Amino acid sequence: MHHKTTIQAELAAFLRNEGMTINQFAGVSGVNSGTLSSIINGNRPIAMQQLDRITSGMGLAEGAFYELYIDECVIHSTPDWRRLGPFLHRCAELNKLECIRQVVLIIMDNITYAPVLFDTAEQFYGQGNYQAAALLYEGVADSEKYQHSERLALCQYRLFTIRVGQDREADFRAATRFEYFVERLDESDQLGALQQLADVYLSLQYWDKVWLLAEELYRKTAIQYEIKHHKVRKQKELREPPKPLCFYILYAYWLQSVVCDGRGEYERALHYVTLYSEMDWIVEDSEEVRQIKEYFSSQAIVNTYLFRLMCGDLEVLHNYVEYIGTGGTGLLPGMLKAVQAANRFHWNVDELIGRFLPQVEQEWSAPGHGKPGADLRDKYAELLYELAGYYLRAGEQEQGFRYLFLSLEASAELGSETCVIRCVRLFEQYRPQASAAQQEDYKQLINKVQTAHASRHLAPAGKL
Numbered sequence: 001m002h003h004k005t006t007i008q009a010e011l012a013a014f015l016r017n018e019g020m021t022i023n024q025f026a027g028v029s030g031v032n033s034g035t036l037s038s039i040i041n042g043n044r045p046i047a048m049q050q051l052d053r054i055t056s057g058m059g060l061a062e063g064a065f066y067e068l069y070i071d072e073c074v075i076h077s078t079p080d081w082r083r084l085g086p087f088l089h090r091c092a093e094l095n096k097l098e099c100i101r102q103v104v105l106i107i108m109d110n111i112t113y114a115p116v117l118f119d120t121a122e123q124f125y126g127q128g129n130y131q132a133a134a135l136l137y138e139g140v141a142d143s144e145k146y147q148h149s150e151r152l153a154l155c156q157y158r159l160f161t162i163r164v165g166q167d168r169e170a171d172f173r174a175a176t177r178f179e180y181f182v183e184r185l186d187e188s189d190q191l192g193a194l195q196q197l198a199d200v201y202l203s204l205q206y207w208d209k210v211w212l213l214a215e216e217l218y219r220k221t222a223i224q225y226e227i228k229h230h231k232v233r234k235q236k237e238l239r240e241p242p243k244p245l246c247f248y249i250l251y252a253y254w255l256q257s258v259v260c261d262g263r264g265e266y267e268r269a270l271h272y273v274t275l276y277s278e279m280d281w282i283v284e285d286s287e288e289v290r291q292i293k294e295y296f297s298s299q300a301i302v303n304t305y306l307f308r309l310m311c312g313d314l315e316v317l318h319n320y321v322e323y324i325g326t327g328g329t330g331l332l333p334g335m336l337k338a339v340q341a342a343n344r345f346h347w348n349v350d351e352l353i354g355r356f357l358p359q360v361e362q363e364w365s366a367p368g369h370g371k372p373g374a375d376l377r378d379k380y381a382e383l384l385y386e387l388a389g390y391y392l393r394a395g396e397q398e399q400g401f402r403y404l405f406l407s408l409e410a411s412a413e414l415g416s417e418t419c420v421i422r423c424v425r426l427f428e429q430y431r432p433q434a435s436a437a438q439q440e441d442y443k444q445l446i447n448k449v450q451t452a453h454a455s456r457h458l459a460p461a462g463k464l
Helices: 007-018 023-029 032-038 048-057 066-073 082-095 096-107 111-127 129-144 148-161 168-178 187-203 207-227 245-263 265-278 287-310 314-321 331-345 350-365 374-393 397-414 418-434 436-452
Strands: none
Touching: 007 048, 007 397, 023 032, 023 048, 032 048, 048 082, 066 082, 066 096, 066 187, 066 374, 082 129, 082 148, 082 265, 096 129, 111 129, 129 148, 129 314, 148 168, 148 187, 148 314, 148 418, 168 187, 168 418, 187 207, 187 245, 207 245, 265 287, 287 314, 287 331, 314 331, 314 350, 331 350, 331 374, 350 374, 374 397, 374 418, 397 436, 418 436
16 A cells, blocks of 8 residues: 555555446445445545445455545545544544544644544543543643633543553552642532542552542532532532442541551541441432442441451450451451551461461462452562561561561562561561571572662662
8 A cells, every 4th residue: 555545546446456347346345336436536525434334345454544534534634523423433443542643633733623522532431442532531631731621620530540550650640640630520520539539549558648538528528418418408409429428428437547547546547437337327318328338337347346456456356357358358458457466466366377378378379360459469468578577476487587588579579669678677687597598598589679670779788
């Protein structure tokens, strides 16, 4: 295919080479012969459906002429949305993202395309075509970057939800970029946005940021709750958020309890558990609300046991153990907390470890397990560290150093300098008890960690 060719020229050449008449090709392609004649003579623009039928009739792959279509119908003629809209949809279906990118770059010089492009992006988003949608949202957002519109804010919201979940750095960039736009969203959208932002910062363990977002989530939801359920005269009709309002209030309390847990403020965490366990104030009544209440009730039960355990109440260990691996708490996070409490208060939890650790290790090494999320990988590295401390404290050096080395490797793989340093400090604390072979294994491991992760700027082994 020549660089300067056209779809019409390609079609005419095909008919000559194949010795076909327009009428014969019309029978093959399903395109009317008169329409084909007008297209070849340049008297009629090609509609999307006609282009696909012509491509199929010529025996070419779907989308083979899309780059030429952009050149003819977008660059060298006035773009017509009646053709562009279907074209973008087909590009999304065929995952021809570069074609979408080219169209957006060309037409967004004209800001009047922003509304229809945004509506198309919303359709893609609703269909799960997130990468195609992102290209359109980026185009609209760039064209309106100097506007203070709700559409701009909604574009940034959608881009945020598409971008999160890749890795820590990408999640942090996405969250900080979007945070500025929350206040420009519709009031009902703000609640879901604050919740999702808090979730991202929670995964990054930015406790202060999560706390502020939880307070803001509670404040905004409480205002909407008052207007909707307790005001005799409403100032305006509020659009419904994605979930019932009571969910966001309970979730704000739950976030605050998790922050207290992360800070080691377990007595204070218990206070917030009581706030999301007491639900007499909820006036909504639907199946969804009943499920929400049931969920937070179960969370309150297990977290009450958890925080009492972390406060040193050994009597609740039996109750807490019954929730490990259930819907109340996952197997890995549940076991991690139990071992942390054991190390904190010098308890013997050999029975618990013997019961749950084989399940954790089996799940972690099972074929097809896939690569878990960063949050779970963090918790696994932390569990290995806690197990190392547990066995070293008990004088079981073989087990202790084995788990310490495993934690060090896992922490380095995550690129966490803090976790690596923590492992190194634990080794130094118990170095006198390490055998010559264990000290040599440690030295080799540190060299391996330093070499493999130099690009991540981990501290040199000599400085750890």
